Amino acid sequence: MTERTVWTILILAMIAMAFSRTMFDPSQSAGREYVKQVDGEWVKADLIDRNAGIAEVSYDRTAGLWIAAVFTLCIFSFMYRDNPFYKVAESTVVGVSAAYYMVVGFWSTLVPNLFAKLMPGVIQQWAMPGLSPEIEPTGIYYIVPLILGIMLLMRLVPSMSWISLWPLAFIIGTTAGLRMIAYLEADFLSQIENSFVPLIVFTETGIDYWQSFQNTFMIVSILSCLVYFFFSIEHKGAVAGVSKFGIWILMMTFGAMFGMTVMGRIALLAIRLEFLFREWMNIRPY
Amino acid sequence: MRRTVPLLIAAICGIVLIVTAFIPATVSWGETAAVWFDILAAIAFILGGGNLLKIHLRRVSDQSEGWAYSLITVVTFLLTLGVGLFKLGISPGSDQEFYGETFAHLTVEQMPEELTFDLPVSLAAELLDEEIPASVRQQFSVKIEDKTVTQLRFRGWMNGGQRQDLLNLHQKLDWQCAIEQLADLAAIPDQLAGEVRYLPDHRALSVSGSLNEEEETFLRNISDSQSWQRATDRLVERSRAVTSYPISTPPESFLVPQSYEDRIILTENNIDVIGPVGPEMKAALVDVFPRTRPFTEEQVQQYVDELAALPGGLTDVQKNTTAGLLKSDWTADQLIAALNDAGVRQERTKSACELLAEMQAGEKNLQLTVPPTEPDVTLNAAQEDYIQQTVSNSDSDLSAMVQTLSTLGDWLPAQEAALQSFLQKTPTIPMRNRLIASALITGGETLSEEQFEFLLAGYREQHNWQEQMYGLMVKSHQVKYPWSGEYIAVGSPFWWSYEYAFKPLTATMFSLLAFYVASAAFRAFRAKNFEALLLLGTAFIILLGRTFAGVMLTSGLPESLSAFRLENITMFIMSIINTAGNRAIMIGISLGIVSTSLKILLGVDRSYLGSGDE
Structure with a gap:
């Protein structure tokens, strides 16, 4: 069996699953967008509106929902390798976004x-x-x-x-x-201004050792990083030591940035999966 | 020349902006330059679109490899651009359409002489050194003789906003008093007040609702000028046009509001209305559904029992939810508090002319307000008891409480207004029932068809009636500004392309990076040395610390070691180490920007001019 045949079967199976889910969803929510009219404008309707009998299926938004879902899958298909589906989605995003910003x-x-x-x-x-x-x-x-x-x-x-x-x-x-x-x-200026914090923090009950440590540590860290960025003198002796500590702080900063970036991207991914499972196919935990 | 002029432009613009930032009088130049920058950025998008079209059309015409994808780009680009630029499928902006008003074209120059109001004054000419507010610039003028303003002139009627704009021009009492006198002189006659107005910005004489015969006669008698009579003719004709709108059976409690009886004819399946329907009239027409009132314990129980008795029943959680929502309605005590607040008498603000007279009489310590002479009105025990008893009695008419309340004790018109306003803000019973239905199906619970019908029948009726009345309002309206709608209005084709193409595509593109970042990290981040270990370790802690499982891992640590709990380590890294590192980087970046900017402005860095080979 060729690779093309396998993919064709897989895609057909996916299409069949999506259609069967749409046809046989007990709540009739999968693959459909319901709207209601509010002050003349068509807005998204919820389950209550449907039970009240004031919502109706919007054909243009339902088509949009399917197009959005198909585009999402097309982009995901790039994880396997470059393919015509991805290229269609890519060409669309270029055209739509250029016009959108214009x-x-x-x-x-x-x-x-x-x-x-x-x-x-x-x-x-x-x-x-x-x-x-x-x-x-x-x-x-x-x-x-x-x-x-x-x-x-x-x-x-x-x-x-x-x-x-x-x-x-x-x-x-x-x-x-x-x-x-x-x-x-x-x-x-504002970064320098914000770095002027007391090295020893006094409170009504005496010295706040933890806060004092945090402030001192932060100022030492900032100065060490700045020493590392200072390339006009050779980094050797005491300067090399301070600069080394600066590198460690910078590495930890990059690590934190990396962690936050990954979390951000994963959140975006979760939103896309949520769109596919909940909004498109109405697959929910309850 | 081709390279020198751009260098000079960049240097002059940049250096001028830097210098102006240090001179208070020219600080706004920077803001203007930022706006110009935005304009050029927007034009750069047009340039980008043009380039995109040029490149892809060439690929299509040459049928080079992948030309079909270029065709998709061109088609999607042109479609999105077309529907966006031409605002296809977008209704006029409802907040800019003046629903309920009829316009007749009349410029300020066409205003009749009879509506030109002159006030002789004697004011210092320097008072007019300030720029005249845009709202009155067309209508307001002055006569100046020997550095003294001797006359103020206003063409047409002055509205409250214009009066305030002119008062705000100067705080001097003689100016403000003159404006007050001019505003009184140019005030719209009582016979037309609230119905007719002049809108200089729209070059229109406007009438709200339908112009009756008395108003028409009054309006016509103002002037014999041709343009005025023509405008009046147009107002009469348009404001008396009859709109016929098909409707389903009106709600049982619907009665044509008294104030609109002369404009509405209701037949079995039709409603005929004279003149345009405005938002107030629409609100009066749809305000026919009963509003909620506080429930007694028995009434709450009765409601819950009734709902539970229907097929499907209710779980204990649903019963508690229903009872809780019914009890959370407004209370009699809230109404009493609102009425007592309205009973507090207000201080009267003195007019500028009063203050000027006091000042001219020699008063040095001017008081801006006059304290109330009569005591505040607080509801007495009898009035409070009456309210307590009436609000829960479903047979009573709450808005009719006014008559009894005024006989039981002191009562002010402000309290009557407060009572009506309070009742207007309470939800209707259909909306309350909708809220209950919504709360009862959260968390996977469900309701039977009969229960939905019990809860939502009224909501359906209210919604349908509201939409019909909205339809009536739109049908009776003559569109004034067809292009005033928001370019990305919900439901429009441009919104559709944003919602179903642009948004999912760009979001998925970015989400895909999660895999590539993870894969790149797996390949590149090897803990080969101590620095790499620090980077990896920090990233691991941050990632783990932001998840539920990560927090769980160290939750068993005793209080004395709480600093080592993952969430606390994460917080320390983010607030101390990350802040320190970022601060150093930002200081470095800002110094880098300064040096790069100087290099560009001084012509050392000319890379933006390109190679000159083009």
């Missing part, structure tokens, strides 16, 4: 922050009734980002692509200027 950028940034500043009257009549139609005194300045934006789009025209360097330079320059101040304030 639409979000258009409606949440360009319309309210650019067009509404330049032509408030038109935008108010068209898409933002709550906007004042009066142009702000500073509104005319927004012609600058509009021109820079058009210059940026020149990148699509090969002979004119050099023009896009100007807005790019604006982006780079403003990012450098804004980030420099922001990082100095938020990271550099």
Whole structure:
């Protein structure tokens, strides 16, 4: 039996199981999305709404549920190896996400922050009734980002692509200027400020030894790590020892970061499995 | 030139922003630059989309390897983009549609002279150095002579928000008094108040509900100007349009509300309404279902017995849950407390003109409020007893308690309003029963069909009636801003592509990393030396400490050794070691950012300009 045959049988078996579960689920919940109308909008209905007789199966959302489940399985199929199912899902995610971010950028940034500043009257009549139609005194300045934006789009025209360097330079320059101040304030200064903690902590009953140890340990650890990052002097003698301790702290930090990252990914995985088992196939512990 | 200009742009923009951050008057430049940055980032997404389309269309047209996948990318991209940009299937924003109101186009310039209100004043001209609020900019103007404001002018009626905006412009009493006088002058006449208003931002004269003949005559008599008469004609025509809407049998207790009797005709399967239905009218039409009231012990027991007697019965847990929920309804004591709160007399805030008069009379210690002259009204024993007895009596009409309460003791209009407001906030019996049904099926318990019917029949009726009345409201409404809906409104095609394609695909992609991180860790993390051991050990403790089993493992340790319990070790690692390491890394990163930024701004690092070979 060839590999292809085995996979075909497995996939057909999965499809058959999914359909049989959908057909014979006692609560008629598997593979279906129920909706009810609330103030004219169709929202997800729960079991109570179904028992009350006000919910109905939504065909477009049911189709969506199946598509989401199939896409999820397609992505998981990459764990075996690259395959056409994965590639279809991958191509879809590229197309949908590019368009999604374009639409979000258009409606949440360009319309309210650019067009509404330049032509408030038109935008108010068209898409933002709550906007004042009066142009702000500073509104005319927004012609600058509009021109820079058009210059940026020149990148699509090969002979004119050099023009896009100007807005790019604006982006780079403003990012450098804004980030420099922001990082100095938020990271550099505030991190140093927060590290000024008492090495010996006094309480009403005397010295809090545990808190004092924690504070001292933390400050020694920070300084040791900084010594390790200080490459202007050679790490030997006492400096090498301190730097070694700094490496140990950094290793433990990386270990903690790694642990948290793995936990985060596993949580995401659990959510996807929950989607497949509970939302799609309605398989629950009770 | 091609490379020098970008270098100069980057350097000037960056250095100017750094300098402005240290000058208080120019700090906002940074915020403006951040907005411009966002705009360019949004345009960069368009650029990204354009590039994507260009590359994949070329692959499709060349039929190069994998062109079918490129076709999928192009199709999904164009579909999502189309439905998102054109807001397909999205209803107008319900909060921006002015349901229940009819608009007639009328610009501020078309406002009749009769509605131009002038107030002679004598105010310092520098008061108007401040920017006039956007809400009144079209209607408000001043006349200035010799650095003195000699006249304030307002075109059209002034609403409460506009009055407040103008008052907020300055705290000086002479200004505020002038605005109060102007607001009184430009106030909408009593005959039209609450019905007609002018919305300058929408360039519209608006009427709520239906314009009656008296209001029409009054409106017409304001001015003979052509534009005003035309606007009035339009309001009359549109606000008296009849909407016919098919309905099922109304709820048993439904009666057309008295205040809308002249606008509604109810037939067997139809409801005809004159003019547009607004949210208040809809609320009055759907407010026909009985509301909950406190249950006595016997009533609770009777309810539980009745439900338990139906096929399927109830478990002890379900009985307790039902009784608990019935007892957690509102109580008579809560109502009494609300009425006593409403009986506290409020201080009256003095107007700016009163304060100005006091100041001009020589008063130096100005009091902003006038204390109440009469004592507070607290419910007496007879009134409290009456409330206690009435609320649990299912035959009594709670909203009619007002008449008896006012005869039993002191009673204020504010308390009457508080009573109605309190009763309005109590849930309806169908909604209470829905809550009970929902609570009874949690934890794997179930109910029989008869029990569901007992609990949910009223909910079904209430829901269906509410939706019919909503349908009536929408049908009687003329859409004013069809593009005002949220671009990602639930149920729209764009929402669909986000919910069923974008979200599951991206989440699954990231979740897949769990396997790869684990597999990479297995291959790469060998405890070859002490540092690697520390990394592995810490990761192991963190992973284990975040699981139920990990905590269980060390839960047997005695109190004296509690510091070695896994959750405490995890906490120590996260709060001390991880904080210390991260702090050092962040300090390093910030120094790195500063040096990189300086290199870019000074033109040392020019990598962003590319190789120049393009």
